[in-house]
Amino acid sequence: MSKKSSILRFSAALFAVMALAAFAVHCAKNSTSVYGPLREYIDMIKVVNAHEHQRWFSEYEGHAYNFYTLLAHTYLQADLVSAGAPGLKTETINQGDLDALWKTYGPYLDFSRNTSYYSHFLAGFRLLYGFEDPYFTEENVRILSEKIAENYSRREEWYEKAFHQAGFETMFVDQYWDPFNTELDGRFFTLVFNINPLVYSIASREQLIVPDAPLQTNIYKLAEKEGNPIKSLDDYLAAAERLFQKFQKKNVVCLKNSMAYGRSLDYAEVSSEDANKLFSRPSGSLSAAERKALQDFMFHWIVKKSLALELPIQIHTGYLAGNGNVLENGRPVKLNNLFLKYPQARFVLFHGGYPWTGEYAALGKMFPNVYLDLVWLPQISREAAVRGLDEMLDTVPYNKFFWGGDCHFIEESAGSLAFGKDVVAQVLAMRVERGLMTEDFAREVARGIFRDNAIRFFKLKVPS
Numbered sequence: 001m002s003k004k005s006s007i008l009r010f011s012a013a014l015f016a017v018m019a020l021a022a023f024a025v026h027c028a029k030n031s032t033s034v035y036g037p038l039r040e041y042i043d044m045i046k047v048v049n050a051h052e053h054q055r056w057f058s059e060y061e062g063h064a065y066n067f068y069t070l071l072a073h074t075y076l077q078a079d080l081v082s083a084g085a086p087g088l089k090t091e092t093i094n095q096g097d098l099d100a101l102w103k104t105y106g107p108y109l110d111f112s113r114n115t116s117y118y119s120h121f122l123a124g125f126r127l128l129y130g131f132e133d134p135y136f137t138e139e140n141v142r143i144l145s146e147k148i149a150e151n152y153s154r155r156e157e158w159y160e161k162a163f164h165q166a167g168f169e170t171m172f173v174d175q176y177w178d179p180f181n182t183e184l185d186g187r188f189f190t191l192v193f194n195i196n197p198l199v200y201s202i203a204s205r206e207q208l209i210v211p212d213a214p215l216q217t218n219i220y221k222l223a224e225k226e227g228n229p230i231k232s233l234d235d236y237l238a239a240a241e242r243l244f245q246k247f248q249k250k251n252v253v254c255l256k257n258s259m260a261y262g263r264s265l266d267y268a269e270v271s272s273e274d275a276n277k278l279f280s281r282p283s284g285s286l287s288a289a290e291r292k293a294l295q296d297f298m299f300h301w302i303v304k305k306s307l308a309l310e311l312p313i314q315i316h317t318g319y320l321a322g323n324g325n326v327l328e329n330g331r332p333v334k335l336n337n338l339f340l341k342y343p344q345a346r347f348v349l350f351h352g353g354y355p356w357t358g359e360y361a362a363l364g365k366m367f368p369n370v371y372l373d374l375v376w377l378p379q380i381s382r383e384a385a386v387r388g389l390d391e392m393l394d395t396v397p398y399n400k401f402f403w404g405g406d407c408h409f410i411e412e413s414a415g416s417l418a419f420g421k422d423v424v425a426q427v428l429a430m431r432v433e434r435g436l437m438t439e440d441f442a443r444e445v446a447r448g449i450f451r452d453n454a455i456r457f458f459k460l461k462v463p464s
């Protein structure tokens with residue numbers, strides 16, 4: 001090789017390195033110059049959180065409050081179990097032996113450091129506790145546990161502080177554990193009616209009318225108490241009607257269906273005549289297909305009711321929380337017949353339909369009556385949320401998106417919001433950088449997702 005050609009090669013290589021460095025600086029500058037101010041703007045939005053399961057403190061009476069109390073009610077626990085850990089039991093936590101708890105769960109927390117469940121849970125402590133370490137350790141979990149115990153010794157005060165510090169305006173609460181309760185603290189919460197028990201109970205009459213049947217989700221016992229015992233399908237529908245009226249009086253803003261946890265989302269059409277015949281038989285004598293037919297009838301009845309009352313229906317689609325279920329049950333396309341049959345009803349599909357996110361976006365694009373709530377998708381997989389939202393913004397007008405957290409404790413909700421904001425800001429910044437939208441429009445979209453769309457769509461009485 002001649003000296004001249006090696007100098008030439010050296011110059012070319014140097015030029016390439018310099019060009020690459022300039023490109024990298026350009027990209028870094030672009031990402032901070034768009035992401036940074038956009039994220040600052042998003043952080044100022046008072047967020048309308050369209051889905052949560054926040055439980056009030058009386059429901060945790062007798063619990064010790066430490067890091068593991070929150071861990072036991074976070075999604076992350078499922079990753080620990082997936083990694084091989086035993087389930088986290090209240091009795092074990094209440095013993096309060098932090099050494100023993102770390103010994104059992106620490107190794108599985110460490111195995112889960114890569115997951116979005118882990119990172120969003122940690123993000124909540126960054127936001128509300130000033131936690132700065134990259135991961136949970138035996139030592140910092142001990143310190144966090146002390147702070148958690150201190151905060152929960154003044155829990156109402158803590159809740160109010162954390163709620164505002166996280167940046168919430170209001171949270172929709174799906175009380176699946178007490179679905180007929182209409183009393184909520186209006187300073188924080190907005191009422192949602194979880195209709196699962198109305199659908200399930202229609203085909204389990206015998207189990208629910210026995211003397212020791214549970215009371216809380218029991219429409220038969222409720223009707224009996226009101227002096228209107230359920231003897232026929234008409235009685236059942238009248239009891240359901242009264243529940244709708246009760247929720248209407250308390251300003252319910254939508255219905256919620258999370259039935260994919262227990263059955264498939266396909267709801268066939270069943271005539272009143274067939275439903276009457278099935279209801280008149282002992283429910284124990286019904287086959288699985290007959291029970292499903294009765295439930296299908298009831299959900300169609302509820303969709304018609306939602307139309308009359310102008311209440312949107314939120315529906316869980318896709319991935320199922322926990323550690324074992326029938327994934328296929330939540331496939332969004334199973335709902336296709338309802339969207340066609342009830343063009344005036346409004347359906348809000350949850351969770352990006354993960355892992356069927358393309359199918360989910362296609363339904364939101366095709367149907368004027370199908371809306372998309374990104375709730376929980378960033379926690380399931382941050383990268384799936386980034387890819388999914390980018391695709392959804394290619395396909396679906398932005399007035400159809402909402403955001404929710406889907407958590408039991410304020411710490412995890414705060415972390416979910418931080419994660420959600422990061423995903424939305426990243427996707428919108430990338431789209432600005434690619435010349436697909438202006439920065440002004442990106443801010444408008446973000447404001448729509450985190451606040452304005454929900455206020456308009458659910459007709460909320462908050463400042464717009």
Ligand SMILES: [Zn+2]
Nearest residue numbers: 051053174406
């Ligand atoms: Zn939920």
